[in-house]
Amino acid sequence: MNIYGNKGILSVAMAAILVMMGVASTKAQDVPKIHRDLHKALQEQQDEAQSFRAMIDSLISETDEEVFDLFPALDLYGSWDDNSVNPLAGKTNIKIPDEQDIDISTFVAPTIGRVTSKYGWRRRRMHRGIDLKLYVGDTVRAAFDGQVRIKKFNRRGYGYYYVIRHPNGLETVYGHLSKFIVDKDDYVKAGQPIGLGGNTGRSTGSHLHFETRFMGIDLDPATLIDFETFKPKNNIYHFVHKKAKSISSGNSSGDGVAAYHKVKSGDTLGAIARRYGTTVSRLCKLNGIKASSILRLGQRIRYK
Numbered sequence: 001m002n003i004y005g006n007k008g009i010l011s012v013a014m015a016a017i018l019v020m021m022g023v024a025s026t027k028a029q030d031v032p033k034i035h036r037d038l039h040k041a042l043q044e045q046q047d048e049a050q051s052f053r054a055m056i057d058s059l060i061s062e063t064d065e066e067v068f069d070l071f072p073a074l075d076l077y078g079s080w081d082d083n084s085v086n087p088l089a090g091k092t093n094i095k096i097p098d099e100q101d102i103d104i105s106t107f108v109a110p111t112i113g114r115v116t117s118k119y120g121w122r123r124r125r126m127h128r129g130i131d132l133k134l135y136v137g138d139t140v141r142a143a144f145d146g147q148v149r150i151k152k153f154n155r156r157g158y159g160y161y162y163v164i165r166h167p168n169g170l171e172t173v174y175g176h177l178s179k180f181i182v183d184k185d186d187y188v189k190a191g192q193p194i195g196l197g198g199n200t201g202r203s204t205g206s207h208l209h210f211e212t213r214f215m216g217i218d219l220d221p222a223t224l225i226d227f228e229t230f231k232p233k234n235n236i237y238h239f240v241h242k243k244a245k246s247i248s249s250g251n252s253s254g255d256g257v258a259a260y261h262k263v264k265s266g267d268t269l270g271a272i273a274r275r276y277g278t279t280v281s282r283l284c285k286l287n288g289i290k291a292s293s294i295l296r297l298g299q300r301i302r303y304k
Contacts, residue, residue: 072147072167075299076215082150082184085163085173086216096215097288100239101302103168108191109230110141110174111208119220128218129173129211130227134197136178136206142188143172143210151184158209159201162194167300175209176200214239263299276303 071080077087078094088094113133120127134140146166153160158175162182165171178198182188199206212221221227224237261272269280269291280291286302295301 072165073169075296076169077165080149080165082152082163085150085158086213087149087171088216094215096217096241097239098241099288100169100214101286102170102214102237102239103235104144104170104224104232104237105235106145106190107143107225107232108141110143110172110210111138111197112230113138113208115222115227116207119218119222129175129209130221131207131209132227134206134208136196136198138197139193140174140177140195140197140208142190142192142194143212144168144170144190145188146172147187148182148184148194151180151182154201157202159203160195160198161201161209164188164194169214171213173209173211173213175211176203176207217241259304260300260302263295263297263301265297267295269293269295269301272301272303278303 074080076097079087079091081087083089088096111132111134115130116133117127117131119130142164144164144166146164148162149165149171150161150163152158158173160177160180161173161175162177162180163171163173174195176198177195178200179196180194181196182192182194188194197206197208203209210221212219212224219239224232226233259276261267261276263272269283273280273283283289283301283303284291284293286304
């Protein structure tokens with residue numbers, strides 16, 4: 001139904017709107033102006049809606065960053081739970097990096113004691129950590145800053161034990177304790193007392209069972225740490241999937257210390273590379289990613 005000739009067609013729906021607005025009796029020559037005013041009003045409402053959505057997206061982004069800050073290495077693991085020592089057990093949607101540089105320069109010995117059992121096969125059973133001598137009641141300390149993911153008792157295995165996740169991507173396990181000092185989800189600092197040594201679980205004498213893991217994969221602690229001096233063998237541990245080994249960092253600055261950028265809204269690999277005077281290909285090599293990889297808010301990108 002046409003309301004005004006060749007200048008345009010006003011639909012029945014538009015006419016109904018005009019009736020509700022009390023302008024159905026308006027002269028025909030005024031209808032184009034009314035149409036323009038109505039279109040302008042609708043456009044303004046749309047602009048307000050878009051501004052509101054942008055504000056909501058900004059708040060969501062800020063919330064995401066707070067979540068990443070709250071749980072160490074959440075960008076790597078994608079979850080936080082106490083179901084298993086291996087947090088990726090049964091999960092197929094998380095990709096383990098082919099390579100990853102891990103800063104271990106802040107290591108603190110969990111206890112000072114000789115190695116009584118090394119990592120590796122032991123009487124048909126894989127020993128996934130090392131045993132350090134201590135006595136019941138000796139203080140056990142956190143090896144790095146981190147957050148307690150597991151605090152449990154396992155009668156046929158670890159006894160009383162912790163699993164702590166660290167911002168550098170590692171998780172450390174402390175087994176056969178006699179007493180807990182910190183609680184699940186507590187944030188601890190490197191060197192902070194977390195428990196007391198013991199002889200609980202599958203153990204034939206008092207000692208600390210200590211493991212180092214990356215995304216569920218157990219690593220021989222002796223490839224990271226010199227357990228005679230209790231110092232890191234290198235500031236950077238270079239993880240290679242399926243064949244982990246400790247090598248020098250390959251840092252272009254030559255100082256052996258890695259540096260990271262935390263991804264924020266709008267960041268791209270190109271922008272990060274320009275900011276730190278490097279290249280996208282270098283960033284991809286350092287982080288085990290592709291140039292086409294999608295960055296996640298809070299993700300830590302190593303740039304040197």
